[in-house]
Amino acid sequence: GSAAPAQPGALPERIGRPRRGAPSLREVWHVLTRRYRTRSAVVLALMVSQAFFYNAIFFTYALVLTSFYGVDATRIGLYIVPFAAGNVLGPLLLGPLFDRIGRRPMIAATYALSGVALLLTGIGFVAGVLDATTQTLAWSAVFFLASAAASSAYLTVSEVFPLEMRALAISIFYAVGTGVGGFAAPALFGALIETGSRINVFGGYAVGALLVLGAAAVAWRWAVDAERKPLEEVAPPLGSGPPNG
Template sequence: MSIVEQVKSAPMSRAQIQAVVLCLGMNLLDGFDLLATSFVGPAISREWGLSPSQLGVLLSSGLAGMAFGALFLAPLADRVGRRRLTLGGLAMGALGMLAASVSQDFGQLLAARLVTGAAVGVMAASLPVLASEYANNKRRGLVVALITTGYGLGAVIAGITTSLLLGPFGWRAVFLFGGIATAVLFALGLRFLPESMDYLVSRRPKGALARLNRILLSIGHPQVDELPEQETGSSRGVAVDALFRGGNALRTVLVWVAFTTAMTVFYFASSWTPTLLLEAGMSSQQGLSGGVLFSLGGVVGVISLGLLLSRVESHRLTAAYFLVSAVALVLFSVTLGSLGAALVVAVFVGFLLNGSVSGLNVIIPTLYPAQARATALGIAVAVSRLGAVLAPLLAGFLLESGWAPESMFRIFAVPALVGAAATIFLLRGAQAASVDARPAPAATEAPKGAVA
């Protein structure tokens, strides 16, 4: 057993828990930075006289930047290291939020949101991988699920911060708060965030042995005289076409379909819920409350998924979250006329949609070898952002065309059903691969007359 496998088979040390908590904090700030516009969007629209379609463009701008960051920047984590790229993403995110806080027109704010989105795209791919690699085998599913709660917690904090700062100081104060908090977290990461041991072993950068030994010492494991042997077939280069070789082709396509549908529904609901509640006749404060409750439900949903993963297979659980979320969206559409019922259902919608995304974050890193995980997840994140970008845009144009909020929630229940189907097919593929990987039965003496 290699030293990395020994670490993953042992109980988690305080240093490992610290690394996971730091990743959670970073993901929380990602959620705040990315979804802050959802809460301050109505105020920006009033100040600058934006149309619903323009607001849709603004809400999608961060997601478009996220797609760029995940596609073109996140794969660098498999080359330069998870730690280095994560810190770069934090620095970029802080700059984007601070720029948004001083923007004077729609174009400036749009550019700032693109930069922030690119930073979030980098960390959306690297943080779940880094956290899962520092978790032990027993807690990996729970850790990745907890990391995913960062988006929900960040959105909750964004909603609360908006309610506290918007009246006295205006919407720019929300972005300023996010920029300062991200800069502080960058400083903490620079001091305390370790590099991935899997990266050091599989990529073997300069000084890898010394860096690995420092990490081993910090987590209470014996140091080694040489790097463990690499996995069979591993290499220093990770080609994108490796995701489509052999049996990986269908698996990768299904991952993309599942992730795209999850992002489509999640970012429609998370971006537009406060505004659509206003359109349905609720007050500004009630709209903010709906957005916060959606995010709180997401946190509970992700934690519940993490706890259930020790009892239920991850593919089945994620498919179930997808299926029930479609039902919840339809139910939400028929309760918008009642404040109490709508707010209660908003919790369940957030619970299920966040759980679906979290489940996919748990599944995807297990499908690929260590040297390709960030590349695979980064490209999946990038592809999925096509749905994430188009969903707020489509909702804005539908609203401007006269569609009722109720109808839009029903329309976006369809992608949730598609995501459930893709996840079920991923489960079947995993089961087939498991059967193929079983060792052949021992040879027995052939019966007389048989061809040996």
């Protein structure tokens, strides 16, 4: 006899390999360090550099404004508005270009331009040609680029690993990036600002700029061209497909 007809609203019978469970930490570690070690290195460079870069400015801008520009502490909150605007407008306006132009060139461009912009801002800071307002506007322009760059780091880690482990991969790289870059930057800049030397603070900015410039070079060479592709094509599910590097 023929099979009974499916009842209305019933799900179709699943054909093929059953869905596998969540991978173990050991398997995730193996995938990150063996199967996709190049992608892991790219993501690590992006996450650590953007965390250091971002926190170097955001968590020390108040100290710079009060220590070097004499801004009253009660007015510091007003200077957060341009930062917020740059953070919102960067991903909003530049985000669509990651699909139109491509992931790899846009990641490299936003990271590289962020580094160059911070270097130029630091030079203006050392030369004393900026006041509190223009310094804040310059930082906001840097954040316009850096926020898009930081967003691309999270976009990358969410796309280039197998579906079953993407959430855990995001957690791992976020923790490492925040631990290395997020904690180191405020501590370093706090110490540099305490010296009262503009050139010392510029040295910190130069470190942040060099980190994102290095990440830009890494992305340009090894990042994945994931735009307009199914995620399963970018990273096949665990247990299927050859290693992609």
